[in-house]
Amino acid sequence: MVAIGKILGNPKPLESVNRIIEHGKRGQAILLSGPPGIGKFALGIWMATRFLCQNDRAGCGECLSCRSVRNFKHPDFLLVFPFPNLASESRKNTVFHFCDPINSDARYSDDSLEEVNRFLAEKAEDPYRIVSFAKKQNIPVDIIRDLIKAVGKRPMLGQRRVVMVCEIEKMAFGASDLFLKTVEEPPEDTLMILTTARPNTIPQTLLSRTLRIPIPPATDDDIRDYLRGAGYDKCEDFYLRYAAGSPGLALKAHQENLIKRRDNVWRILSDYIRDRQMPKTIEALRKTSLKMSFDDARDDFKLLYKILRDFYFIKIGLDNKLINIDIKNELEKSARALNSRAIIQEWLKALIKAARVHEMNNVSVDLAWIGMYIEFDRAMGQNRESDS
Numbered sequence: 001m002v003a004i005g006k007i008l009g010n011p012k013p014l015e016s017v018n019r020i021i022e023h024g025k026r027g028q029a030i031l032l033s034g035p036p037g038i039g040k041f042a043l044g045i046w047m048a049t050r051f052l053c054q055n056d057r058a059g060c061g062e063c064l065s066c067r068s069v070r071n072f073k074h075p076d077f078l079l080v081f082p083f084p085n086l087a088s089e090s091r092k093n094t095v096f097h098f099c100d101p102i103n104s105d106a107r108y109s110d111d112s113l114e115e116v117n118r119f120l121a122e123k124a125e126d127p128y129r130i131v132s133f134a135k136k137q138n139i140p141v142d143i144i145r146d147l148i149k150a151v152g153k154r155p156m157l158g159q160r161r162v163v164m165v166c167e168i169e170k171m172a173f174g175a176s177d178l179f180l181k182t183v184e185e186p187p188e189d190t191l192m193i194l195t196t197a198r199p200n201t202i203p204q205t206l207l208s209r210t211l212r213i214p215i216p217p218a219t220d221d222d223i224r225d226y227l228r229g230a231g232y233d234k235c236e237d238f239y240l241r242y243a244a245g246s247p248g249l250a251l252k253a254h255q256e257n258l259i260k261r262r263d264n265v266w267r268i269l270s271d272y273i274r275d276r277q278m279p280k281t282i283e284a285l286r287k288t289s290l291k292m293s294f295d296d297a298r299d300d301f302k303l304l305y306k307i308l309r310d311f312y313f314i315k316i317g318l319d320n321k322l323i324n325i326d327i328k329n330e331l332e333k334s335a336r337a338l339n340s341r342a343i344i345q346e347w348l349k350a351l352i353k354a355a356r357v358h359e360m361n362n363v364s365v366d367l368a369w370i371g372m373y374i375e376f377d378r379a380m381g382q383n384r385e386s387d388s
């Protein structure tokens with residue numbers, strides 16, 4: 001179990017959080033923002049632990065309240081996060097403890113429940129960990145409906161309650177409208193914590209009613225310490241640069257041996273740049289992306305994005321900013337073959353478009369990738385003669 005009280009390398013947000021908890025200024029919902037793995041969840045749990053602690057809000061970690069917050073069993077800690085709604089004949093389970101076991105409409109399959117429990121088990125072990133799902137996740141309207149009902153009742157154990165809704169950008173259509181009033185006027189006894197990795201995608205009506213606390217990046221040294229604790233003694237520069245201050249992302253990169261995945265994405269791109277053989281490229285894309293999970297495909301888009309971004313930095317002479325620093329020479333060689341910056345800009349556009357199409361779940365992974373490469377090839381043809 002990672003020490004929750006030690007929020008890596010960022011005293012600033014802790015100061016304002018301490019003020020909120022100690023002075024009981026909790027009329028306003030708090031929005032913790034920052035990229036995945038940066039520590040939003042960890043900080044939220046830490047706040048909840050302190051707010052509900054039976055030892056004078058110390059977050060002692062010893063009392064029954066602290067312990068039950070940390071294993072997500074506290075009846076007055078209402079935690080919601082996006083999960084995949086996996087289809088099944090029978091939808092019989094409620095997945096969160098605040099849902100009324102008899103009257104709730106929010107019912108899901110055994111598979112969904114299993115995914116929810118896996119998320120909780122992994123987060124109890126390490127709140128920084130980024131938990132991946134095989135299928136797209138959201139926060140269904142029915143869950144929000146149950147949550148609002150639960151918030152309308154008195155806390156069960158003590159005088160206080162914590163509501164934490166993670167990744168609010170993943171609320172299903174209609175859910176955020178429904179939730180707005182509760183965010184606007186949380187009950188006096190309730191500390192409302194929201195988290196998001198993408199504050200700019202959240203409706204302004206919701207955003208404007210929150211106190212936003214952005215979580216600053218952890219230092220490289222803090223991340224190295226954290227990784228050592230997880231059993232990774234050596235940390236590649238690529239991983240540190242890729243994680244950009246997010247401990248959870250650095251861990252995930254190690255656990256999933258992301259450098260290997262990066263190499264694969266890079267090999268397909270560099271082969272394409274060298275040979276411009278679309279049939280060969282399509283074949284390679286098919287082979288790697290056919291059985292890829294939703295979250296894995298999203299990671300690969302991100303890996304490719306960082307390669308294209310490095311190309312751009314090479315072109316404008318900012319070589320010291322490269323993320324894929326370990327393959328710098330190869331990147332430079334390929335960048336020379338791209339005769340204009342316009343190509344890289346077009347490619348970035350095509351990539352963002354393809355990633356969005358994938359995000360909407362509109363096409364299969366391999367089609368999204370192939371479509372993107374077809375646009376890459378078009379940009380190469382168009383920009384062959386021009387130069388920037």
Ligand SMILES: [Zn+2]
Pocket residue numbers: 053054055058059060061062063064065066067
């Ligand atoms: Zn305690």
